[in-house]
Amino acid sequence: RANNVFYIELDNYINNKLVLEIAIKALNNIAGLNSLVSILLVFRTYLRINIDSALSLNIITRANTI
Known part of the structure; x- marks a missing residue:
């Protein structure tokens, strides 16, 4: 659902990826510690999207915390 909102609002400015x-x-920032499964799913997807990019220290810290 969030993807659709961003896509509609930003369609003329950025690509689908x-x-x-x-x-x-955005989902990653909203998810709390009480929704660990959601966070793990977000990290797996997020890491696949950024497979060619170096991980930021913030992402590494969050992954180590989990």
């Missing part, structure tokens, strides 16, 4: 990345990052 960036829209998906923004939606996943």
